[in-house]
Amino acid sequence: MAGDDEQGKPIELEVASLTQLSRAAALGDAIADATRDVDMVLFALETVGWVLLREVPLGDVVVRRGVVGPGGIFAIAPRPGRWSVEDLVAVDADAAALAGALQLPREDVGALVVLRGSAQGPHSWHHEGIDGVVIGENMLLEWLMSLPPRLGEDTLRRLGRDLDAEGDRVRRPPPVMRPHQG
Secondary structure, three states, X not given: OEXXXXXXXXXXXXXXXXXXXXXXXXXXXXXXXXXHHHHHHHHHHHHHOOEEEEEEEEOOEEEEEEEEXXXXXXXXXXXXXXXOHHHHHHHHHHHHHHHHHOOOOHHHEEEEEEEOOOOOOOEEEEEOOEEEEEEEHHHHHHHHHHOOOOOOHHHHHHHHHHHOXXXXXXXXXXXXXXXXXX
């Protein structure tokens, strides 16, 4: 396949690179779908004292997803039913950034890889100093709700203030539209 650059010179594109781009785009779409579905599960936690974090800038890192609640603090990486060690490494970095920003020990902030549409129970994963949990989307809410309380109300309020200190960095879910009942 060929095209022209800005000076009209021919550019050769390899079919393999187009296939790789297509696969990367499909994976990006699958991750976006997984993120949307996992967010819908996490929104339910708001009614019982948890806060959903979305795209929170913390220094040089943007924590893509996380939750803060009575059972703890977790960075979250939604995935489309499959995951890699790189996913665990990335969410562990988010957890470390979250711990640093909140001035908490790293071990107080968990790292979760959440598999879209899966009922897989929590599976602890340890790889070269990276710790995390891989869990299915269908088990996430039940698992988080089953955690013993680790954070008291005062701590949760402080964390909310710390995360919201520079503007609306804690993202709330959009209101749920309910059909008129009459």
